[in-house]
Amino acid sequence: MATVLTPQEQDFPRWYQEVIAKSQLAENGPVRGTMVIRPWGYAIWERLEAAIDERIKATGARNAYFPLLIPEAFLRREAEHVEGFSPELAVVTHGGGKTLEEPAVVRPTSETIVNSSFARWISSYRDLPLLINQWANVVRWELRPRLFLRTSEFLWQEGHTAHATREEAHAYALRILDEVYEDAMRQELAIPVYRGRKTEREKFAGAEISWSCEGVMRDGKALQMGTSHELGQNFARAFGIQFSDDEGQLRHVWQTSWGASTRLLGAMIMVHGDDHGLRVPPRLAPTQVIVMTARAGEGVTEAAKTLADDLDRRGIRVQLDDRGELSLGRRIVDHELRGVPLRVELGPRELASGQAVVARRVRGAKETIALGALLERVPQMFDEDQQELLDQATALRDRRTQRAETLEQAKDLAADGFVRIAWPLCGDRGEDQLAKSGISVRCLVRNDGQPVYDADDPGVEALLARAY
RNA sequence: CGGGGAGUGGCGCAGUCUGGUAGCGCACCCGGCUGGGGGCCGGGCGGUCGCAGGUUCAAAUCCUGUCUCCCCGACCA
Numbered sequence A: 001m002a003t004v005l006t007p008q009e010q011d012f013p014r015w016y017q018e019v020i021a022k023s024q025l026a027e028n029g030p031v032r033g034t035m036v037i038r039p040w041g042y043a044i045w046e047r048l049e050a051a052i053d054e055r056i057k058a059t060g061a062r063n064a065y066f067p068l069l070i071p072e073a074f075l076r077r078e079a080e081h082v083e084g085f086s087p088e089l090a091v092v093t094h095g096g097g098k099t100l101e102e103p104a105v106v107r108p109t110s111e112t113i114v115n116s117s118f119a120r121w122i123s124s125y126r127d128l129p130l131l132i133n134q135w136a137n138v139v140r141w142e143l144r145p146r147l148f149l150r151t152s153e154f155l156w157q158e159g160h161t162a163h164a165t166r167e168e169a170h171a172y173a174l175r176i177l178d179e180v181y182e183d184a185m186r187q188e189l190a191i192p193v194y195r196g197r198k199t200e201r202e203k204f205a206g207a208e209i210s211w212s213c214e215g216v217m218r219d220g221k222a223l224q225m226g227t228s229h230e231l232g233q234n235f236a237r238a239f240g241i242q243f244s245d246d247e248g249q250l251r252h253v254w255q256t257s258w259g260a261s262t263r264l265l266g267a268m269i270m271v272h273g274d275d276h277g278l279r280v281p282p283r284l285a286p287t288q289v290i291v292m293t294a295r296a297g298e299g300v301t302e303a304a305k306t307l308a309d310d311l312d313r314r315g316i317r318v319q320l321d322d323r324g325e326l327s328l329g330r331r332i333v334d335h336e337l338r339g340v341p342l343r344v345e346l347g348p349r350e351l352a353s354g355q356a357v358v359a360r361r362v363r364g365a366k367e368t369i370a371l372g373a374l375l376e377r378v379p380q381m382f383d384e385d386q387q388e389l390l391d392q393a394t395a396l397r398d399r400r401t402q403r404a405e406t407l408e409q410a411k412d413l414a415a416d417g418f419v420r421i422a423w424p425l426c427g428d429r430g431e432d433q434l435a436k437s438g439i440s441v442r443c444l445v446r447n448d449g450q451p452v453y454d455a456d457d458p459g460v461e462a463l464l465a466r467a468y
Numbered sequence B: 001c002g003g004g005g006a007g008u009g010g011c012g013c014a015g016u017c018u019g020g021u022a023g024c025g026c027a028c029c030c031g032g033c034u035g036g037g038g039g040c041c042g043g044g045c046g047g048u049c050g051c052a053g054g055u056u057c058a059a060a061u062c063c064u065g066u067c068u069c070c071c072c073g074a075c076c077a
Helices: A007-024 A040-058 A072-076 A079-088 A111-122 A166-187 A233-237 A262-272 A300-312 A328-340 A348-353 A371-399 A407-413 A423-435
Strands: A025-027 A035-037 A069-071 A090-095 A098-106 A131-138 A152-162 A192-197 A208-216 A224-234 A242-244 A250-252 A254-259 A289-293 A319-321 A342-346 A354-361 A365-370 A400-401 A418-421 A438-446 A460-465
Touching: A007 A025, A007 A079, A007 A262, A007 A319, A025 A342, A040 A152, A040 A166, A040 A208, A040 A407, A069 A072, A069 A354, A072 A098, A072 A111, A079 A233, A090 A242, A111 A131, A111 A152, A111 A233, A152 A166, A152 A208, A166 A192, A166 A208, A166 A224, A166 A254, A166 A354, A166 A407, A208 A371, A208 A438, A224 A262, A233 A254, A233 A354, A254 A262, A254 A400, A289 A300, A300 A342, A300 A348, A300 A371, A319 A407, A328 A342, A342 A348, A348 A354, A354 A371, A354 A400, A371 A460, A407 A418, A407 A423, A418 A423, A423 A438, A423 A460
Parallel strands: A289 A319, A289 A342, A400 A418
Antiparallel strands: A025 A035, A069 A098, A090 A098, A131 A152, A152 A254, A192 A208, A192 A438, A208 A224, A224 A254, A242 A250, A342 A354, A354 A365, A418 A460, A438 A460
């Protein structure tokens, strides 16, 4: 078969756009930088969203919803925060046919509006910890948008919490990073990530410490896939969030905030996509099995229906494709492009032999399986292929991660992917220098796997890469 | 804002240098054949060539102005 899509590295952005368009995941919106997520893309997101939501709730957090519009003055209360976001704010100046007395900004993130509520909700140590999450869209006027990866409006979950102590806030921020983000990315998206600490230069505007999960894309570039911030008492002071502790002392709360977005779908495309389009991990696939008829008649359609029903009864997400008006080749390509994990082909030959051809999208291979064994075999194949995707992505990450002994060497190696280098060999000055070549410090890690508390500690390494 | 490039049917493009009936592929519609990996044949719908002005018998093409979009960088989940 002719190759339709070639993820050659120089063509990677183009390939990426094409996969999204051809698999009907999403398209550009009418306002520059906005995005329409089409049903197939959204169905994948819904499953990922549910997986993340479940993990968030397991930490004790509850969902709530806050306003889209924020008084401009709220943003100004935290100096570093407003400085970080000002350039990318969308501002509403008119309402009800009149000029507004005070402009409202469309939320770029909700720390300020959430904390204005927190200030009223919290008065005692008995109100803590307060763990809130919201699923919402936010707007940041991006200069260089790209579908899923960086759009001016995006859909995400943002968590906001308040704690009695710095230690508790710290532990919670890391818990989110590990038990929610890293776990969902590994188990559901089948993408292994580096977890680490952001440098001062890269951290969230308004945070004391930012932690992140960094993914390695097929072309070696980095994608920040989730972040968790320790806000210290910055917002607590700005919004007057105080509580009486168990000794009657009035104290400011310690806070965290954390988020992950539909950008994760971009990661799925850029990590798992291949020559033939998308490969969706079985756990996330809206349709896990497509049952296809080859040549109608002779009881083929009936047999295909029966098989689809049997799979459905086993809780497998299955669809029947018995469209007679399209050629078989066309139909196959459709499902391949969309990344449906398994394709069962059923025709007169199969019926006669009591076997079915099963094509596995992840492996790009076909197998012949006895019809009687199919119901048992399909769930096993899901597990195998989910694991296979993770294995491939892990191999990709490791292959794309090199070690450098000097900053010069690091600069060269970063053309191909991630580079580990001892932090003292880089440092703030090295970071500034690398930035001129389009290379950034994605995060700081320790060679013993522990979180980085002090960048100057021995054994701290920087992970460098070009980033999306 | 700096550096490149492009505006021509729904989408992707050729035609511009050298002015002379606006074309091709895909998609769509009709008819027929055909399903085991983007199938074939025939017919058809659809475009004031980004906009404004100029030169000319004649402008997609030449000249002037203008607008928009895209790519590389800066900003960034």
